Amino acid sequence: MPLRTATPATPAIGRRAGRSVLGLALAGLTAALLTGCSLEEASCRGGxxxxxxxxxxxxxxxxxxxxxxxxxxxxxxxxxxxxxxxxxxxxxxxxxxxxxxxxxxxxxxx
Known part of the structure; x- marks a missing residue:
């Protein structure tokens, strides 16, 4: 039986991680816009x-x-x-x- 060599998984994992980070960033932006939060710098902090x-x-x-x-x-x-x-x-x-x-x-x- 010939030995199989595994293909490196790193590129696929890197792509998935990149997509996850992008997805989280877009989800955060969407949530901020839908809740009325502003991406502008506030004059003062909360409280x-x-x-x-x-x-x-x-x-x-x-x-x-x-x-x-x-x-x-x-x-x-x-x-x-x-x-x-x-x-x-x-x-x-x-x-x-x-x-x-x-x-x-x-x-x-x-």
Missing amino acids: EYPVLAVGNSGSACVPDGEEPPAGYARYPEGKVPEHVGDKWDEYWSTRTLDENGDIVKVPEAG
């Missing part, structure tokens, strides 16, 4: 909310349930940035709140 520096264009993240630190204020309702580069993130890059809580242009550096 935090963004606050605006008074008098300049700075911002920070504060743990939920805590008040903003001195020199910071909550964004006006309906004008809170949710993701880096979104409409409100861009808006607040040139505006801020003054000491009275009014929206003003960011002062020129100098």
Whole structure:
């Protein structure tokens, strides 16, 4: 009886593994899109909310349930940035709140 030589299985395993990784990546992307999750970078992590520096264009993240630190204020309702580069993130890059809580242009550096 002649000896049979096995063919290497590595190429097939590599292809299957590659397909599995691609399948998982596509499944994750689909789940994110279907659940409304965004692939954009969030302004703050979960359990935090963004606050605006008074008098300049700075911002920070504060743990939920805590008040903003001195020199910071909550964004006006309906004008809170949710993701880096979104409409409100861009808006607040040139505006801020003054000491009275009014929206003003960011002062020129100098």
